[in-house]
Amino acid sequence: MQQSPPRSRITPLVRGLRGRCPNCGSRGIFASLNELHESCPTCRFSFVREEGYWVGAMTVIFALVLIFFGLWFIGGMLLTWPDVPWNPLLYGGLVLNGIVPFLLYGWSKSIWVGLDLTFFPARLEEFRPAED
């Protein structure tokens, strides 16, 4: 088991935002675009901390959709003011809302684990035993 001491209280969140293991900061936690490995290949921290754990990641992906839609819509308005192309902004935003959850769900999981570890640090029993 390996656990890098967090540099600050929000270090796990920053690591999760960077797509790294929120516990140790190592890379390679993604099994695919939308899946994390069961545990970190480096520190063995188990990412699923309890039953129904990824509901939190769904909350994060909802926030990401809102952020990306807001950036698209408000950015589009500011860049084209006063002749705002409302329909392309709206339809582009709807397409964005449909695509973002599929592209960023894995990232939302690492963010969620980081957010959770920020407030509830890892416990010893949450590390998988090393395989011999």
Ligand SMILES: [Zn+2]
């Ligand atoms: Zn790790």
